[in-house]
Amino acid sequence: MKWLYHRAGAMGVDRQRLGVMGESAGGGLAAILAIMARDRGQVPLSFQCLIYPMLDDRTGSLRQPPPHVGVFAWTVPDNVFGWRSFLGQQPGTDSVPVAAVPARTRDLSGLPPAFIGVGSIDLFVDEDVTYARRLIDAGIMTELHVVPGAFHGFDGSARETSVARHFTRAKRNALRRAFGEAPT
Template sequence: MTGWTRRDMLRTSSAVVAGTMLADVAGAAATPQPSSEALAHVAPELRPAARQIMLLSAQGGPFTDAKLPKLRAMGAAGAQPPLADIPVQTRQIVVGRGRPDVTVYVVNARPGGPARPAILHTHGGGFIVGSAKQELAYLQQLAKDIDCVIVTVAYRLAPETRYSGSIEENYAGLRWLHAQAAILGVDRTLIAVMGESAGGGHAALLAIVARDRGEVPVAFQSLIYPMLDDRTGGAVRLPPFIGAVGWDGPANQYGWRSFLGMAPGTAQVPSAAVPARVADLRRLPPAFIAVGGVDLFALEDMTYARRLTESGVATEFLLVPGAFHGFDRVAPETPQAQQFTHAKLAALRRAFATGG
C-alpha cells in the first residue's frame, strides 16, 4: 500500500465496501489510530490495507441520510474507466407493476455467435451507495476472464426506494436477460445470478424470487461476501474483531433500516426482504459463497451456506482467514485475494461447464 493516495483507495473500493471508507474527511479532528487488537486478527499481508481503511472510517463518522448524496458522488468520481476492448451497451427495460423503467448495462454481448453463459449482476453498496456504472470495468474483466455475457442492473437505492422496489427492478433485469437471450447470444439454460456485499444479498433474493415465480431458470448463484441478515450487528452481536475493518455493525444496521423502511432485527421484518429469514431454501440453484474470516458477514454467510446444504442445495463455501470486507478489491495482489478470485472464477467456470 506504500504510495497509495486517498483517491487510489476510493477508486479501488468505492463500489464494494459500502460507504465507511468513502467518508468525507474535510475538517476532521485528530485521527484515532486503528485498534491493534483488531489488526492482530487481520492476515499480515492485508494489514496495510486494513490500517488505511480503518483510518478513513474513523475520520468519517457514522452514516446519516444527509451524507448519502456526497458519498454517492464521491464513489462515482472514483470509478475506474471502462475497458476499451469489451463492449458495453445501455438499455432501458420495463419493470411493470406501476414502477419506472430501469437501466441495465450489457457487457460483452456478441450476437450471432455461439450461445454463451450469462450472469445477472447486482452491485454492492450496503443498499444505500454504489452503482452499476461504477462496476463496469470490473465486470468487463470478469466477462473477459470467463467468456460470458453480463447484465448489471442500475437498481434504485435505499432509503429512497425500499426493498420491494429494488427487488422488482433486479428481477426485471433477470427476466429481460432470459427473454433477450437469442439476441444477446446467451444460452438460456446457463444464466447465473451474482453480486458482492449488498449485491450478494440481492442475488440471493433473486434466486429465491426466480424459484418462487417459476418464470426464469437460474443455473447458479455466486454470492460474494453477501449481506444476508438484518440482525447482524444489532440483535445479533459479534466479537469486536469481526467487522472492525470497513463495513461494521452500525453501518449494517443503517443499511438494513434504509432498505426495509423499518427497524431491523425485529419480528416485524418481512422474510421476503431478507434471505436469512426465508424458511424454505429447497430447490434453489447451486451456490458459491465466499467471505473473509473477519468480515462482518462471515458468520451469517457460514450459516446460510449450512442451511443451503441442509436443504439439499449443492453449496461451495470459502472462508479466507484474516480477510476483511472487500479485501480482494483493495488488496488484489495479496495471496488471500488471489486465492479468493481464483476460487470465484473456478466456481463460475465449473457451473457453466456442467449446467450448474
C-alpha cells in the same frame, strides 16, 4: 431477469446458463433474486455467486458479533444503517418482510447451486456460514470459502495479496464449473 431470459437467443445468451452474482449488499440482492426466481418459476437459474453477502438484518441489531469481527471496512453501525435504508424500517424486528432478507427465508430447497465467499473477520462471516449450511441441509450444491484473516471487501482493496488472488481464482473457477468451462 425475465427480459434477459426472453431475449437470450437474440442476444447470443444460453438461457439454460443464467446465474446471479453480487458482492456485499449486492450479494444479498443476488440471493433474494435467486429465491424470487425459484418462487415465481419464470426464470430458471443455474448458479448463484454470493461474495461476502449481506444476508441477515439481525446481525448487529439483535446479535452482536465477536469483538474481532466487523472492525474493518463494514462495521455494526454501517450494517444497521444499510439494513434500515434498504428495509425502510428498523432491522431485526418481527415486522421485517421475510422476502427482503434471505436469512429469514425458511425453505431454501430448489435454489441453484451456490458459491459463497467471505473473510474470517468480515462482519458477515457467521450469517454467511449459517446460510451456506442451510443451503447444504436443503440439498443445494454449495461451495463455501472462509478466507483466513480477510475483512469485508478484501479482494478489492488488497487485490494484489496472495489471499485475494487465491480467492479470485476460486471464484472464477466456480463460475467456470457452473457454466460448463474448465477451471484454470
